[in-house]
Amino acid sequence: MNREPGDGVSVTKPKEWATGLPAVAHALQYSLQQTSVRRTALTLLNINQAAGIDCPGCAWPEPGPKDRHLNEYCENGAKHINDEATTRRVTAEFFREHPVSELDRQSDLWLNQQGRLTEPMVKRPGADHYEPIDWDAALDLIAGELRRLDSPDEAIFYTSGRVSNEAAFLLQLFARAYGTNNLPDCSNMCHESSGAAMRETLGIGKGNVSLDDLYQADLVFVVGQNPGTNHPRMLSALERTKRNGGQVIAVNPLPEAGLLRFKHPQTVRGLLGRGTPIADQFLQIRPGGDLALFKALNLLLLQAEDANPGTVLDHEFIAAHTSGFAEFAEQARKLDWDQVRTATGLTRAEIEQVRDRVLASKRIIVCWAMGITQQKHGVPIIREIINFLLLRGNIGRPGTGVCPVRGHSNVQGDRTMGVWEQMPQEFLDALGHEFGFTPPTHHGYDSVNAIRAMLEHRAKVFVGVAGNFVRAAPDSELTEQALRQCRLTVHISTKLNRSHTVCGETALILPTLGRSDRDIQASGEQFVTVEDSMSMVHASRGRLEPASPHLLSEVAILCRLARRTLGNEPAIPWEEFEADYNTIRDRIARVIPDFDDFNARVTQPGGFRLPNPVNDRRFPTATGKALFSHNPFEMIQPPEGHLVLQTLRSHDQWNTIPYTTNDRYRGIHGSRRVVLVNQSDLDALGIPDRSEVDLVTVWRDGIERRARNFRVIAYPTTPGSAASYYPETNNLVPLDSTARISNTPTSKGVIIRLEPSTTPTEQEHVQ
Ligand SMILES: Nc1nc2c(c(=O)[nH]1)N[C@H]1C(S)=C(S)[C@@H](COP(=O)(O)OP(=O)(O)OC[C@H]3O[C@@H](n4cnc5c(=O)[nH]c(N)nc54)[C@H](O)[C@@H]3O)O[C@H]1N2
Numbered sequence: 001m002n003r004e005p006g007d008g009v010s011v012t013k014p015k016e017w018a019t020g021l022p023a024v025a026h027a028l029q030y031s032l033q034q035t036s037v038r039r040t041a042l043t044l045l046n047i048n049q050a051a052g053i054d055c056p057g058c059a060w061p062e063p064g065p066k067d068r069h070l071n072e073y074c075e076n077g078a079k080h081i082n083d084e085a086t087t088r089r090v091t092a093e094f095f096r097e098h099p100v101s102e103l104d105r106q107s108d109l110w111l112n113q114q115g116r117l118t119e120p121m122v123k124r125p126g127a128d129h130y131e132p133i134d135w136d137a138a139l140d141l142i143a144g145e146l147r148r149l150d151s152p153d154e155a156i157f158y159t160s161g162r163v164s165n166e167a168a169f170l171l172q173l174f175a176r177a178y179g180t181n182n183l184p185d186c187s188n189m190c191h192e193s194s195g196a197a198m199r200e201t202l203g204i205g206k207g208n209v210s211l212d213d214l215y216q217a218d219l220v221f222v223v224g225q226n227p228g229t230n231h232p233r234m235l236s237a238l239e240r241t242k243r244n245g246g247q248v249i250a251v252n253p254l255p256e257a258g259l260l261r262f263k264h265p266q267t268v269r270g271l272l273g274r275g276t277p278i279a280d281q282f283l284q285i286r287p288g289g290d291l292a293l294f295k296a297l298n299l300l301l302l303q304a305e306d307a308n309p310g311t312v313l314d315h316e317f318i319a320a321h322t323s324g325f326a327e328f329a330e331q332a333r334k335l336d337w338d339q340v341r342t343a344t345g346l347t348r349a350e351i352e353q354v355r356d357r358v359l360a361s362k363r364i365i366v367c368w369a370m371g372i373t374q375q376k377h378g379v380p381i382i383r384e385i386i387n388f389l390l391l392r393g394n395i396g397r398p399g400t401g402v403c404p405v406r407g408h409s410n411v412q413g414d415r416t417m418g419v420w421e422q423m424p425q426e427f428l429d430a431l432g433h434e435f436g437f438t439p440p441t442h443h444g445y446d447s448v449n450a451i452r453a454m455l456e457h458r459a460k461v462f463v464g465v466a467g468n469f470v471r472a473a474p475d476s477e478l479t480e481q482a483l484r485q486c487r488l489t490v491h492i493s494t495k496l497n498r499s500h501t502v503c504g505e506t507a508l509i510l511p512t513l514g515r516s517d518r519d520i521q522a523s524g525e526q527f528v529t530v531e532d533s534m535s536m537v538h539a540s541r542g543r544l545e546p547a548s549p550h551l552l553s554e555v556a557i558l559c560r561l562a563r564r565t566l567g568n569e570p571a572i573p574w575e576e577f578e579a580d581y582n583t584i585r586d587r588i589a590r591v592i593p594d595f596d597d598f599n600a601r602v603t604q605p606g607g608f609r610l611p612n613p614v615n616d617r618r619f620p621t622a623t624g625k626a627l628f629s630h631n632p633f634e635m636i637q638p639p640e641g642h643l644v645l646q647t648l649r650s651h652d653q654w655n656t657i658p659y660t661t662n663d664r665y666r667g668i669h670g671s672r673r674v675v676l677v678n679q680s681d682l683d684a685l686g687i688p689d690r691s692e693v694d695l696v697t698v699w700r701d702g703i704e705r706r707a708r709n710f711r712v713i714a715y716p717t718t719p720g721s722a723a724s725y726y727p728e729t730n731n732l733v734p735l736d737s738t739a740r741i742s743n744t745p746t747s748k749g750v751i752i753r754l755e756p757s758t759t760p761t762e763q764e765h766v767q
């Protein structure tokens, strides 16, 4: 269904630099539209300060307490926190005025703009309105449905990475004590490929790089990532790398603003000057060409070693710490340069220039994000990146390593806390031992399999803790059908979103405190903890008066629901957990390795860093060594006349939630229903710039997936590729089109054709 305002797009020249004065002004403007001067000051002055609120934006780490600026946040961080701190409210009155069927026709942007949810609401079977329900009745209703299921595996507990460590730990404890590992999360659609590739080859699914490592690196690759928009403060770190003499190579089909030039908003030089050029070399790659690129680089390194034996590879490291080198090297030599050219669109000279930079660098880091993980061969690409780092011992030394840049502020922490459908047996044993029960051992559903289970009536109750599953998931029409078929859908949320309007027979909205809200329980004021992308665990303390007196914290909701569902079996002190979050952290310390003395250590300024064995060149793989892998050549090959579509983020959205219809850095204003295509492809396809098209997916099941009425914009993306925004194009991503091994939807590799716009049907043309 087309729920978006259609047109009115205007296009200006894409920006060549990111951040600086306009960014600060935009953040303030958005904040003041959402909230008051006082609340803006309270939130902005407290973001990312040592005793303040952890920015609810991305997972980029804060510098150490001594290196912190007073305004240690970015434009987007300010927007995210004020989107939560908004003074607008969604009340019972609002739901009386707006039936669900009407809300369902509104855009994602409109739903979010209505403000903070204020009291629990229920939609009964057959009703078209949400009506108020008190907390006890709401939680009894859920507990009753959960107890009625034939098997605990008929329930699904989804989470998104906004959730604190404490709530995540309790959620997985509750699900497992209830009897299921059905704990899909946003990570399944995000960095799952990174975890899968790193666990296999390095023995641990997390990055090992710290900010200090980045500052010390001679060469940093930024692959498949748009930091100017999605991790803005990464640019301050890269600026520092460059000031220390390091270089940056960006690999991307799009010339993203922040990759080219950066103006630091917290320095006078940044505000007034031309800023720092970021990328020393920009590789404008074809989608999915990254495997061929790193295979080619690895071959060039082997050949450089042949020419000057003993000078290129780190033989000592390879011999002592790795396995599989000989087989890898034999396979690597079989590469065909014509295929590399086709897959990457890069010349051999460009790749040789990269090799020369690599040979001149002692310390190398590779950073990556969704441009890699959401490809069909995302796992092999990351394994090949790891081969690249292993060859010259660029791992386990200062200034080197793997840096998967995470998305949500606590997505890494949620995994550490056990939110994963396939936690290892060791973890399950420790959990069961601590709480006196036997957790289920068979794996649960990930996000894609959860959709299948609901479609096939194998799952009947869906509980979402944060997030917006309906819009985050692929194949929107199937996903919507899956949720509508549920007997009960429950969402613990801060703001209104599509998952509340596309709901089960009975549906509940449970409003909760956000990161910025003060959280007071029986023992007094509470704080929560999070883990960032570089494994720093620290506290976050909300400062604002909650949006309504009816809100409960996520922890309180989960504790009360668990008590009602499980009774006193097994004997878990849910009341104590709710009253005092220190008692949750004490248990985390007993179940999860490296959290000893959690309560004491986490309150130190800046928190503490979880150890990563890779930093000591210990690799907890099956062989105890880092693994060289063989990754057969593969590439995305669209048929003649087709394009590879990537579905990405604009500068002005948080995942499924657009804040405005603008994408300032890319010069697009007034509409999100746009598709960016290279002028040469438009010429070849005979499609005029700015014409209206439908995007049609080509997929083996023959089902027509069509996104209607998109405005074509000629844009300097790599020939053969196209880009459009998520979530408007999620209906184009087939449910079965997932990355091998990680099962992540291939949101960056959808094969489409463009067709002149068809007239929308009555039902589709709303607004
Ligand atoms: N403001 C803001 N910040 C965010 C978010 C947000 O929505 N808004 N979301 C957060 C979350 S959850 C996440 S996971 C991160 C996401 O951070 P990113 O991964 O930066 O997010 P995307 O917008 O999906 O951008 C993917 C980038 O990969 C490039 N790309 C696409 N295909 C390929 C390819 O085949 N090869 C290469 N080399 N590059 C490719 C795209 O051109 C684009 O620059 O951001 C986090 N931060």
Ligand SMILES: Nc1nc2c(c(=O)[nH]1)N[C@H]1C(S)=C(S)[C@@H](COP(=O)(O)OP(=O)(O)OC[C@H]3O[C@@H](n4cnc5c(=O)[nH]c(N)nc54)[C@H](O)[C@@H]3O)O[C@H]1N2
Pocket (backbone or CB within 6 Å): 159, 160, 161, 162, 163, 186, 187, 189, 190, 191, 370, 374, 407, 408, 465, 466, 467, 468, 469, 471, 472, 473, 474, 492, 493, 494, 495, 496, 497, 512, 513, 514, 515, 554, 647, 648, 649, 654, 655, 656, 657, 726, 727, 729, 730, 733, 747
């Ligand atoms: N096509 C396509 N699909 C994608 C992607 C893509 O690039 N392309 N990216 C994928 C990625 S990387 C991710 S991470 C997922 C994101 O998927 P999700 O994490 O599920 O989605 P969000 O948009 O972040 O969820 C926003 C909602 O979270 C709720 N919320 C916000 N803060 C809080 C809080 O503190 N507590 C609670 N309880 N609720 C809160 C609000 O109600 C808000 O409406 O989407 C994935 N889907």
Ligand code: SF4
Pocket (backbone or CB within 6 Å): 048, 055, 056, 057, 058, 059, 060, 072, 073, 074, 075, 076, 077, 078, 080, 230, 231, 232, 233, 234
């Ligand atoms: S870089 Fe990420 S965590 Fe830091 S202030 Fe910006 S949005 Fe927040």
Ligand SMILES: [Mo]
Pocket (backbone or CB within 6 Å): 186, 189, 190, 191, 406, 407, 408
């Ligand atoms: Mo993400």
